[in-house]
Amino acid sequence: MIPNYLNSASLLADSVENNLYVQIVAQLEKDFGLANVSLELPYKVSPKNLKTILHQKVYHLMMERFTEYLNLLYIIDVPEKTIKDIQATDVVDISNEVTFLILKREFQKVWYKQKYA
Template sequence: MYVAPLNTDHLLSEAEKENLYIKLVTQINKDFNLANEGIDFPMSILPEELKIQLQEKIYRLIQYKFAEYLNLLYIIDVPEHEIKQLDGTDIVALAGQVSFLILKREWQKVWFRNYYR
């Protein structure tokens, strides 16, 4: 049964526990490339490093390429109402929260595809 993750660390540990971590990394790479925001996480990337690098990428998009950031959220299909609930006063914190929403949506895709195959 699908259980929504509580935070990034919980999500990444679930992905590892269910042997879907590599599929999650693959899905992230695929969707970022679809949005023309090339990111190429190696399959060997550790969860903690994935978390840090993803947050850094989102931070840079928010700061310097806002239209591309919005396009990425659209491509990944992050729910708009969840984005609107975030507090944007601290961009570093915002990047972390958006990274979690992105990971959560990518995890849903991977989990459901695996569960219903």
């Protein structure tokens, strides 16, 4: 059964521990590419830096390019209900929660691919 995480740090730590981190980075790059949103990740990006870069990108999309933001969520397949359930009122907090939801969904994709490949 796929684990349920409470935050990005525990998700990324577990992904490193289970050798899924590289696949998550690749899946993020693939899905951002499919959504025509540039995501420039340094080679061998650390989990902490990945979360920071992703959070900044999500915040930027929410503030400057909302249509691309919605398209990205659709491409990644983040459930609309989970977005609506976010309780935060500040854009920074909302973008942080959305970043976690994106990482969580990408982790699920990679986890299922590994388990059933």
